[in-house]
Amino acid sequence: xxxxxxxxxxxxxxxxxxxxxxxxxxxxxxxxxxxxxxxxxxxxxxxxxxxxxxxxxxxxxxxxxxxxxxxxxxxxxxxxxxxxxxxxxxxxxxxxxxxxxxxxxxxxxxxxxxxxxxxxxxxxxxxxxxxxxxxxxxxxxxxxxxxxxxxxxxxxxxxxxxxxxxxxxxxxxxxxxxxxxxxxxxxxxxxxxxxxxxxxxxxxxxxxxxxxxxxxxxxxxxxxxxxxxxxxxxxxxxxxxxxxxxxxxxxxxxxxxxxxxxxxxxxxxxxxxxxxxxxxxxxxxxxxxxxxxxxxxxxxxxxxxxxxxxxxxxxxxxxxxxxxxxxxxxxxxxxxxxxxxxxxxxxxxxxxxxxxxxxxxxxxxxxx
Amino acid sequence: xxxxxxxxxxxxxxxxxxxxxxxxxxxxxxxxxxxxxxxxxxxxxxxxxxxxxxxxxxxxxxxxxxxxxxxxxxxxxxxxxxxxxxxxxxxxxxxxxxxxxxxxxxxxxxxxxxxxxxxxxxxxxxxxxxxxxxxxxxxxxxxxxxxxxxxxxxxxxxxxxxxxxxxxxxxxxxxxxxxxxxxxxxxxxxxxxxxxxxxxxxxxxxxxxxxxxxxxxxxxxxxxxxxxxxxxxxxxxxxxxxxxxxxxxxxxxxxxxxxxxxxxxxxxxxxxxxxxxxxxxxxxxxxxx
Amino acid sequence: xxxxxxxxxxxxxxxxxxxxxxxxxxxxxxxxxxxxxxxxxxxxxxxxxxxxxxxxxxxxxxxxxxxxxxxxxxxxxxxxxxxxxxxxxxxxxxxxxxxxxxxxxxxxxxxxxxxxxxxxxxxxxxxxxxxxxxxxxxxxxxxxxxxxxxxxxxxxxxxxxxxxxxxxxxxxxxxxxxxxxxxxxxxxxxxxxxxxxxxxxxxxxxxxxxxxxxxxxxxxxxxxxxxxxxxxxxxxxx
Ligand SMILES: Nc1ncnc2c1ncn2[C@@H]1O[C@H](COP(=O)(O)OP(=O)(O)OP(=O)(O)O)[C@@H](O)[C@H]1O
Ligand SMILES: [Mg+2]
Numbered sequence: 001x002x003x004x005x006x007x008x009x010x011x012x013x014x015x016x017x018x019x020x021x022x023x024x025x026x027x028x029x030x031x032x033x034x035x036x037x038x039x040x041x042x043x044x045x046x047x048x049x050x051x052x053x054x055x056x057x058x059x060x061x062x063x064x065x066x067x068x069x070x071x072x073x074x075x076x077x078x079x080x081x082x083x084x085x086x087x088x089x090x091x092x093x094x095x096x097x098x099x100x101x102x103x104x105x106x107x108x109x110x111x112x113x114x115x116x117x118x119x120x121x122x123x124x125x126x127x128x129x130x131x132x133x134x135x136x137x138x139x140x141x142x143x144x145x146x147x148x149x150x151x152x153x154x155x156x157x158x159x160x161x162x163x164x165x166x167x168x169x170x171x172x173x174x175x176x177x178x179x180x181x182x183x184x185x186x187x188x189x190x191x192x193x194x195x196x197x198x199x200x201x202x203x204x205x206x207x208x209x210x211x212x213x214x215x216x217x218x219x220x221x222x223x224x225x226x227x228x229x230x231x232x233x234x235x236x237x238x239x240x241x242x243x244x245x246x247x248x249x250x251x252x253x254x255x256x257x258x259x260x261x262x263x264x265x266x267x268x269x270x271x272x273x274x275x276x277x278x279x280x281x282x283x284x285x286x287x288x289x290x291x292x293x294x295x296x297x298x299x300x301x302x303x304x305x306x307x308x309x310x311x312x313x314x315x316x317x318x319x320x321x322x323x324x325x326x327x328x329x330x331x332x333x334x335x336x337x338x339x340x341x342x343x344x345x346x347x348x349x350x351x352x353x354x355x356x357x358x359x360x361x362x363x364x365x366x367x368x
Numbered sequence: 369x370x371x372x373x374x375x376x377x378x379x380x381x382x383x384x385x386x387x388x389x390x391x392x393x394x395x396x397x398x399x400x401x402x403x404x405x406x407x408x409x410x411x412x413x414x415x416x417x418x419x420x421x422x423x424x425x426x427x428x429x430x431x432x433x434x435x436x437x438x439x440x441x442x443x444x445x446x447x448x449x450x451x452x453x454x455x456x457x458x459x460x461x462x463x464x465x466x467x468x469x470x471x472x473x474x475x476x477x478x479x480x481x482x483x484x485x486x487x488x489x490x491x492x493x494x495x496x497x498x499x500x501x502x503x504x505x506x507x508x509x510x511x512x513x514x515x516x517x518x519x520x521x522x523x524x525x526x527x528x529x530x531x532x533x534x535x536x537x538x539x540x541x542x543x544x545x546x547x548x549x550x551x552x553x554x555x556x557x558x559x560x561x562x563x564x565x566x567x568x569x570x571x572x573x574x575x576x577x578x579x580x581x582x583x584x585x586x587x588x589x590x591x592x593x594x595x596x597x598x599x600x601x602x603x604x605x606x607x608x609x610x611x612x613x614x615x616x617x618x619x620x621x622x623x624x625x626x627x628x629x630x631x632x633x634x635x636x637x638x639x640x641x642x643x644x645x646x647x648x649x650x651x652x653x654x655x656x657x
Numbered sequence: 658x659x660x661x662x663x664x665x666x667x668x669x670x671x672x673x674x675x676x677x678x679x680x681x682x683x684x685x686x687x688x689x690x691x692x693x694x695x696x697x698x699x700x701x702x703x704x705x706x707x708x709x710x711x712x713x714x715x716x717x718x719x720x721x722x723x724x725x726x727x728x729x730x731x732x733x734x735x736x737x738x739x740x741x742x743x744x745x746x747x748x749x750x751x752x753x754x755x756x757x758x759x760x761x762x763x764x765x766x767x768x769x770x771x772x773x774x775x776x777x778x779x780x781x782x783x784x785x786x787x788x789x790x791x792x793x794x795x796x797x798x799x800x801x802x803x804x805x806x807x808x809x810x811x812x813x814x815x816x817x818x819x820x821x822x823x824x825x826x827x828x829x830x831x832x833x834x835x836x837x838x839x840x841x842x843x844x845x846x847x848x849x850x851x852x853x854x855x856x857x858x859x860x861x862x863x864x865x866x867x868x869x870x871x872x873x874x875x876x877x878x879x880x881x882x883x884x885x886x887x888x889x890x891x892x893x894x895x
Contacts, residue, residue: 074464076405121641124648125600127460128403132596133644136637139593143634270589275472282465311476318472325465326454536750536758543747546709549729550739551761552813 033198040187041177048183048190052258054300055193059200059251060273061280061292063244066204068278069287071240074127077134079274080118080141081111081245083267085252087145090262093163095150100167104192104253111249115242123238135270142268156263164260167192189258196254200247205289207243271314279321285331294333374505375626376619381507383598383618384515385580387611388573389591390598391521392566394610397599398529399538399562400456402463406471408592410567413474414440414574415583419487429489433575437568444567449560456559471588478585489578514576518614521569522607528565529607538562590633597640603650612651616643660685660848661706661737661817662718666725668698668705675701677872683817688839688849690859693869694892699852700742702869703819706850707739708732719817738815742822742852744806746794752805753790759812774845779808782838800831807835811842818842821852836862856888870894 040048060078068074088107092098098106118137125133146154165181167188174184252273256262266272276299284295306313328335389411396402404410417440422432451470455462497509529535537558540548545555577583577591594617602613617636624635643650659682668676676698683689691699704710706717708729716725724732733739738759746755756779780787783804794802803823810818824832832855839862843849853859860866860880868876868891876883876891 068461074461076464076468121644124644128401128464129596129600131464132403132405132593133600135589136593136597136640139590140634140637140641143637147630147634271472275468278465278468286461311480314476315473315480318469318476322451322466322469322473325462325469326451329459329462533757533761536754537761539749540747540758543749544745546729547741547745547747549709550707550733550741551758551809552730552733553758553761554728554730 029201033194036194037191040190045183045186048186050300050304052186052190052193053303054296055190055197056251056255057276057280057299058292058296059193059197060248060277061284061296062200062204062289063247063251064274064277065281065286065289065292066207066240067244069281069291070208071237073237073241074131075134076131076270076274076278077122077136077138078244078248078277079268079270079272080134080138081115081248082252082255082273083138083141083145083264084111084114085249085254086256086259086262086267087151088249089253089256090151090157090159093159093166094157100163100253100257101192104250104257107253108246108250111252112242112246115245118245119238119241123234123241138268138270142264145267146264152263154264156261156266158262159257159260164257167257186258189254192254193258196251200251201289203243203247207240208289276317279317281331282321283324283331285333285337287330288333288337290337291331291333295331298332370503370505372626373503375622377501377505377507378511379619379622380615381511381515381618382622383611383615384511384518385573385576385614386594386598386617387518387614388514388521388569388576389595390602390610390614391518391525391607392569392573393595394599394602394604394607395525395529395569396562396566398605399542400559401542402452402456402559403467403596404452405464405467405592406474406588407467407570407595408590409471409474409478409588410570411574411577411591412583412585412588413478414567414571415489415578416478416482416487416585418571418574418578419489422489429491429575429579433571436571440567440571441564444570445560445564448563449556452563453556453559471592475585475588482585484584484586486582486584487578488582489575491579495579510576510579514580517572517576518611521572522611525565525569525607534558534561594636597636600650601640601643603653606650606652609650609652616651658721659683659718660687660720661850663702663706664716664718666702666705666716667712668701668710670701675872676705679869679874681867681874681877683848683850686843686846686848687864688843688851688862689865689867690851690853690863691867691869692853692856692859692888692892693875696871697869698872699869700821701872703739703821703850703852706732707737707819709739733813733815736814736816737819738810738813738817739819740806740810740821740823742825744799744802746797746802746805746809748793748795750794751791752786752794752797755794755805756786756808756812759809761813774811774814776812779811782811782841783808800827800835803827803831803835807838807842811847815847817848817850819850819852822854823851824853824855824858832858856892868892 036051039051060082064075064078067078085104085107088110089100089103092103092106093100096103122130122133122137145151151157161181164185167185170181170184170188173179173187174181177184177187179187252267256267280295280299281292282295283298284293285291302313302317306316309316324331330338389408393404393407396404414436417436418429418432421427421435422429425432425435427435451466452463455466491510494509498506499509499512500506527535529538537548537553540551541553541555541558548555548558598613598617599610600613601616602609602611616639620639621632621636624638625632627635661681661683663679663681665678665680666676667674667678679698679702681689681702691702693699701710705712705725708724708727708731711728712725714723714726718724719732719735719737724735724737727735746752747758750758753776756776780790783801785801786805786808789797789801794805797805807818807820807823823835827835836858839849851859851863863880866876866878866880866883866888867874868888870891871894875894876887
């Protein structure tokens with residue numbers, strides 16, 4: 001506890017972050033990103049496709065982590081924005097004849113715009129009810145898109161190769177790396193996914209490092225500090241909700257550009273786009289930037305080697321999630337971080353109590 | 369005209385089913401503020417239990433459910449006592465995540481053992497029996513029984529909650545857990561008892577779910593959403609509100625379906641969102657909260 | 658052997674230590690008072706006795722038995738009831754239900770030689786509660802709420818009644834009324850631990866006085882043997 005002789009009334013709070021390690025890890029992150037960017041040059045198509053999957057799951061997990069782990073908004077309905085992004089990409093490229101590369105940010109923008117009225121409704125629900133409310137909204141989106149005949153209704157539709165190949169640079173990739181067009185398409189998607197993943201990571205990290213982001217996390221940790229920091233919590237939460245919707249929408253657009261086939265049931269699947277994502281975040285460690293990275297790698301390995309077991313695989317996943325929540329609620333990264341007192345991305349602000357109830361007779365010094 | 373009247377009647381009857389889905393959710397929320405994401409899957413699980421008990425012993429579902437009651441009561445108690453109690457606390461992530469995990473486990477466990485095939489509970493003539501009301505309108509006996517059972521369940525839950533010692537313990541624990549312990553209330557057991565009762569209600573809901581329509585292992589989450597919507601529409605903390613919420617949802621769905629069969633589910637969700645916008649605390653919110 | 662004994666009792670809230678090795682005894686039929694400034698640890702002490710904060714088994718002895726690690730719901734069944742600070746009646750229970758639920762654990766206890774508290778006897782102790790039996794607690798006055806909270810604790814037939822600031826926020830005349838009922842409770846063989854800010858009131862009824870200061874015992878003794886200065890120093894520190 002801080003030694004503070006001249007304490008004012010009540011408690012005052014200060015937020016601490018940062019550390020020297022962060023600069024080292026930032027440099028390391030750049031090196032790793034650069035290395036990952038070179039993977040398609042060296043590795044085969046399957047590796048590239050696997051990594052695309054890993055990247056977008058990680059990006060989705062970071063978004064959910066920001067929502068649930070920091071803003072305290074536990075959503076079970078993020079599939080709404082994945083599906084929305086995917087469908088918007090299809091609508092924009094098929095009907096609007098817009099280049100997919102441009103359609104991705106537009107999809108993100110529209111998702112953000114639609115997130116506002118959505119938030120107006122679901123923000124009326126508290127806590128756990130918020131979770132199910134977001135799920136209902138995702139179902140509404142699913143059912144509405146199933147009604148749009150121009151996009152294939154309930155059975156969905158496909159992107160013709162003319163669209164998927166119209167991403168600028170595919171020809172260039174094909175000739176530079178001497179691969180066929182489908183492989184070049186994957187490589188383009190790979191770089192896009194890498195870019196989006198890195199962008200999401202940077203975005204989440206920067207939000208968390210911003211004053212408001214810090215306040216957000218600090219308040220989640222200690223309600224008593226809310227008044228002291230004087231931040232409008234609801235508007236910060238709303239901003240986070242809308243921003244993650246935009247990111248999630250862009251990721252969704254990219255996912256379905258790569259898949260080139262969409263249907264309402266797949267695009268708005270709670271299992272694929274929320275359950276897995278929650279699993280990744282929780283196993284890795286919610287409320288840390290590092291956790292979802294670990295979680296995504298574990299999930300990727302499980303998906304790769306165990307997915308053939310079908311139902312048993314999912315039972316295992318559910319069991320693992322429950323066990324982690326019960327016995328290691330901070331996730332695997334939490335275990336590591338606790339043991340070695342380690343943070344690579346120091347966003348976990350420490351709320352420092354600077355003064356103890358001054359009106360009380362005793363000073364806290366003698367107690368601590 | 370009679371088509372619309374029929375839709376209204378069927379909507380009210382369907383509301384009975386949704387109230388049955390919702391009653392258990394309402395109870396556990398009222399007692400321990402737990403929102404169980406596996407609630408829908410538990411209903412489906414109970415339907416399979418009734419199916420198996422019925423098949424194995426050659427029993428009618430109405431009898432099979434009576435045999436299933438004690439088992440489900442015990443399972444509910446154990447689930448809460450051994451697992452869910454550990455998740456309750458200040459943080460709301462653990463209960464949500466653990467029940468979400470449970471939902472995935474139940475769904476896939478059922479898929480593994482029963483395959484994705486549609487099932488149905490068979491009870492002979494009663495399934496198709498109906499009471500003609502004239503004007504081409506008829507009320508199915510099973511839907512009518514569903515609604516009557518829902519009313520009976522709500523009355524029973526109200527009785528337990530407001531007129532019995534265990535109900536007093538439910539309310540006290542919900543009000544102030546710490547002081548409840550000072551009264552000698554073992555809240556772990558009280559919560560487990562609430563979940564056990566919920567499982568009995570779930571069994572009743574499962575009986576009618578299986579009698580009225582086909583079911584398969586994947587339909588749980590949708591039932592969870594209907595149950596949740598009925599609870600919120602009715603207002604948290606009121607069992608009669610939950611019944612009304614179920615009826616509102618049922619009406620919205622049948623009216624939607626009457627306009628276009630594909631709009632049934634969507635209309636229900638939209639009605640829920642509309643209530644949320646107009647009356648965020650539901651139609652009959654409890655005064656205290 | 659004392660009825661209740663605290664031995665080097667400590668208590669923590671997370672990392673924060675609120676009590677440092679408190680020693681205290683309570684004999685059968687005795688009334689003791691605990692005084693101390695805000696935040697001295699008085700409520701924490703009562704919570705530790707009542708099992709809301711658990712510690713080492715032998716930090717609290719009841720009839721010589723270690724109860725320091727037991728849960729609150731078990732301790733009340735042994736015969737120790739707490740009237741919590743701020744009354745804390747159950748808002749969704751009526752007054753009568755609040756009283757009845759007090760017997761939730763108590764009824765499981767073997768009837769002891771002393772008189773049994775029943776609903777009727779609590780009503781005759783606090784007649785106003787009978788009139789308001791079907792009301793919601795929130796409609797009661799502060800004094801009536803305090804009576805209901807005491808009555809609720811009595812319903813478990815406690816051998817020890819722990820009272821946390823029963824005079825808090827009440828008008829002097831009401832305080833007098835409530836304090837006037839304590840002898841009737843004692844007459845049933847119930848021993849009482851009073852936590853009080855109101856030193857004058859506490860001195861009047863207590864056989865012995867304890868004073869806490871910043872989680873430590875700063876004074877103990879019979880009221881008549883203590884001087885004003887001693888109490889003042891123990892209360893406020895020097
Ligand atoms: N739930 C809690 N969490 C953390 N600290 C607490 C908690 N309850 C009390 N404290 C701290 O423990 C210390 C003792 O508190 P306690 O309530 O026992 O004091 P008290 O003597 O009863 O004071 P009062 O006269 O104000 O009731 C105080 O410093 C208080 O801030
Ligand atoms: Mg106190």
